[in-house]
Amino acid sequence: MELFLQQLFNGIMFGSTYAIVALGLTLVMGILHIPNFAHGHLYMLGGYITYFFITNLGFGYWYSLLLSMVILGFVGVVMERIVFRPLTGQPPINAFIAAIGALIFLESLALVIWGPQGMRIPNPHPQIIKMFGITMEAQRLLVVGGAAVLIVLLHLFLKKTTTGTTIEAVAQNREGAMLTGINVNRVSSMTFFISSATAAVAASFLSPIFILSPAMGAVLGMKAFIIVILGGMGSVPGAILGGYFLGLIEALGGGYISAEYKDVFAFGALILVLSIKPTGLFGKQEG
Numbered sequence: 665m666e667l668f669l670q671q672l673f674n675g676i677m678f679g680s681t682y683a684i685v686a687l688g689l690t691l692v693m694g695i696l697h698i699p700n701f702a703h704g705h706l707y708m709l710g711g712y713i714t715y716f717f718i719t720n721l722g723f724g725y726w727y728s729l730l731l732s733m734v735i736l737g738f739v740g741v742v743m744e745r746i747v748f749r750p751l752t753g754q755p756p757i758n759a760f761i762a763a764i765g766a767l768i769f770l771e772s773l774a775l776v777i778w779g780p781q782g783m784r785i786p787n788p789h790p791q792i793i794k795m796f797g798i799t800m801e802a803q804r805l806l807v808v809g810g811a812a813v814l815i816v817l818l819h820l821f822l823k824k825t826t827t828g829t830t831i832e833a834v835a836q837n838r839e840g841a842m843l844t845g846i847n848v849n850r851v852s853s854m855t856f857f858i859s860s861a862t863a864a865v866a867a868s869f870l871s872p873i874f875i876l877s878p879a880m881g882a883v884l885g886m887k888a889f890i891i892v893i894l895g896g897m898g899s900v901p902g903a904i905l906g907g908y909f910l911g912l913i914e915a916l917g918g919g920y921i922s923a924e925y926k927d928v929f930a931f932g933a934l935i936l937v938l939s940i941k942p943t944g945l946f947g948k949q950e951g
Contacts, residue, residue, distance in 0.1 A: 666797035672915070675916060676912070680808050681907075682910055685704070686892055688703065688858065691855050693897060693898055698748070698763070700859075701764055702764075703863065704880075704881035708770070708884075709770055710863050712876060714867065714871060728868070733864045736863065737857040743856065748763075783877075784874075787803055787872040811869070827854070831854065835898065887927075890934050894909065894945060897943075902944055906944075909933070910933065913929045914926040914929055
């Protein structure tokens with residue numbers, strides 16, 4: 665029973681990170697209708713930016729996290745304007761190639777600045793908490809609680825503010841939003857800012873626990889796409905549920921079967937869900 669509870673907690677922690685990253689990715693896909701393959705590498709860059717402020721400049725953890733959010737948000741805006749906006753109306757394959765070029769650039773940039781060796785942000789909350797037979801690091805609890813707060817705040821932003829409803833309007837019907845006078849380009853930039861900032865939060869939460877490396881974005885980016893497909897393309901609730909679903913599958917499968925195959929469980933879940941519901945958990949059949 666203790667093993668089950670421990671793996672359940674680990675699954676929720678991983679799922680919290682996956683949900684934040686996939687949420688940012690699905691927002692971008694809803695606006696531009698193309699997958700941003702460089703999203704995982706934005707996550708990687710956010711971790712390194714936080715690392716830089718803490719270790720090189722001596723800033724506090726929370727101040728570094730906020731600066732990482734802002735800086736990575738503007739990196740996302742620049743990416744939208746330089747990489748994706750000029751390709752509006754072009755064949756989707758052009759945007760796919762441009763996104764792959766962006767991820768190669770970001771990974772190469774990290775290699776040049778920080779090198780290939782792994783790094784880790786000093787753990788700001790190393791305290792150990794034991795409850796119900798579960799051993800929990802305070803930083804891991806922060807990941808779970810911080811993700812829940814961020815998801816609630818983003819939900820309130822999208823549903824209760826004029827800016828949020830504008831983003832949803834563009835996601836539902838880009839041409840219709842333009843006809844009503846909405847500045848679609850500004851909304852696209854804003855969405856990229858939010859998406860990239862949430863990736864920075866996820867990286868900053870998880871980097872004191874796991875090692876930073878320039879290649880870490882590739883694995884997480886792949887899993888983020890799995891989550892978006894599992895939840896239904898462009899579905900915000902689907903991205904959240906899919907993130908926790910994948911985290912639990914990996915943790916329970918790794919705990920009871922083998923941790924070496926946890927990535928296999930992710931693809932197995934994708935195949936199983938799509939064989940039952942091809943549009944994903946929250947996806948809708950196009951008419």
